[in-house]
Structure formats: structure tokens, C-alpha cells
Amino acid sequence: MMDYVRKAASAIEESLGVGSSAALVLTFLIVLISVYVTLQVFQVLSGSAIRTRRSRGNAALLLGQCGSGKTAVFFRLRDGEEVQTVSSLSASRDSFEIKAGEAHDQKLGPLEVVDFPGHLRMRGKANDMVKEARCIIYMVDAEDKPKLKDGHR
Ligand SMILES: Nc1nc2c(ncn2[C@@H]2O[C@H](COP(=O)(O)OP(=O)(O)OP(=O)(O)O)[C@@H](O)[C@H]2O)c(=O)[nH]1
Ligand SMILES: [Mg+2]
Structure with a gap:
């Protein structure tokens, strides 16, 4: 995992021309944001599934x-x-x-x-x-x- 982050950080460092610590921070931010977005999407999906199940009886x-x-x-x-x-x-x-x-x-x-x-x-x-x-x-x-x-x- 850390290996991937470091690789991504050096890729960002090269492409954006920023310092190595800035690139690392950027990479962590990107990872955090993607985890957050994924969790949100899951929550919305499961929430709507529960709601449709609840809105219908038998x-x-x-x-x-x-x-x-x-x-x-x-x-x-x-x-x-x-x-x-x-x-x-x-x-x-x-x-x-x-x-x-x-x-x-x-x-x-x-x-x-x-x-x-x-x-x-x-x-x-x-x-x-x-x-x-x-x-x-x-x-x-x-x-x-x-x-x-x-x-x-
Ligand atoms: N001839 C005939 N009479 C029926 C039939 N179905 C119901 N009825 C009569 O129509 C009347 C009203 O029927 P209900 O079943 O009480 O009507 P309801 O839809 O429950 O009415 P509410 O409870 O006021 O909403 C009753 O006197 C029933 O006997 C039918 O298929 N043929
Ligand atoms: Mg009735």
C-alpha cells in the first residue's frame, strides 16, 4: 500500500514539478478523497435499497x-x-x-x-x-x- 502511495507520489512529483513532500501530501489527499467518495456512494446505494424495501409491504x-x-x-x-x-x-x-x-x-x-x-x-x-x-x-x-x-x- 505504502509502496503504491510512494510510486504515485513520485509520479505526481515529476508531472507537476512540485517538491517530494508536497507530492506525498497530495497523494494522501487523493487517497482520502477517493475512500470518502466510495463510502458515500455505498451509503447512498444501500440507503436507497433499504428505503425501497421498506416502502413496500406484503x-x-x-x-x-x-x-x-x-x-x-x-x-x-x-x-x-x-x-x-x-x-x-x-x-x-x-x-x-x-x-x-x-x-x-x-x-x-x-x-x-x-x-x-x-x-x-x-x-x-x-x-x-x-x-x-x-x-x-x-x-x-x-x-x-x-x-x-x-x-x-
Ligand atoms: N349483487 C351483488 N351485490 C354485492 C356484490 N358485492 C357486494 N355486494 C353488496 O354491495 C353492498 C356493499 O358491499 P360492501 O362489501 O359492504 O362494500 P364496501 O366496498 O366494503 O363499502 P365500504 O365499507 O363502505 O367502503 C353490500 O350490500 C353487499 O352485499 C356482488 O358481487 N353482487
Ligand atoms: Mg366495507
Whole structure:
């Protein structure tokens, strides 16, 4: 290592025409700066990797307007039954296996499913929920034409 530094220092000494001690100091400075830059680059790279991993959860998030059938789908997936629902006021989340395949004989998961209320009051909180989601299932009621139009809100 010191050998390389000395060689680099004498190269700098020759090319810049500075004294040998000045060349040595310059070489050390260059080494220090490159180490610093490398460390910074590593930090930025690993930092962004951690952030992207954190910004995504593992849940399947059900979003959509009031009455579009999110809670109905949630219980259909979990218990395989039709339920009578009322407009939800809080999110329900559960981790379960989902029956798949034509004969419902295969299993998917376990998968965490979140049924998030469509009520306007809860919209702000939906953003926090999105961070925990791996995928979003946005539901619309195809029968309700006026609501379909403002579905983007
Ligand atoms: N006919 C029919 N009715 C459905 C279907 N899915 C849901 N519903 C009914 O639509 C109504 C609203 O469904 P919910 O699942 O409560 O709607 P939601 O999206 O959870 O609504 P919020 O909790 O208010 O955000 C209920 O009366 C359900 O029984 C469907 O596929 N067909
Ligand atoms: Mg609901």
C-alpha cells in the first residue's frame, strides 16, 4: 500500500514539478478523497435499497368507493361465504390462505389482505396503508354509473 502511495507520489512529483513532500501530501489527499467518495456512494446505494424495501409491504390492499364490495370480497376470500355488510368504518386485515384453481382445491398464500373503507373520512389514512401494500385491488361497482365516473377521486 505504502509502496503504491510512494510510486504515485513520485509520479505526481515529476508531472507537476512540485517538491517530494508536497507530492506525498497530495497523494494522501487523493487517497482520502477517493475512500470518502466510495463510502458515500455505498451509503447512498444501500440507503436507497433499504428505503425501497421498506416502502413496500406484503399486503393485498382492497381500495375503492363505498359500496363497491370490498368487505364482501374480503369475507368471500377468507371464509368463502356471502355476508351481509354495512359500510365499514375501520379497516379489517387478516392473513389467510386463499382457495384457488377451478375446483378451489389449490391454496395461495397465506396472504395478508386489508379491506380499507371507502369512506371519504378515511381517504387520508389510505396513503399510509399503500406503503404496506404489495398490490392494490381497486374495486368499482359496475352498476353504479355516477360513481364510476368519479372513481379517480
Ligand atoms: N349483487 C351483488 N351485490 C354485492 C356484490 N358485492 C357486494 N355486494 C353488496 O354491495 C353492498 C356493499 O358491499 P360492501 O362489501 O359492504 O362494500 P364496501 O366496498 O366494503 O363499502 P365500504 O365499507 O363502505 O367502503 C353490500 O350490500 C353487499 O352485499 C356482488 O358481487 N353482487
Ligand atoms: Mg366495507
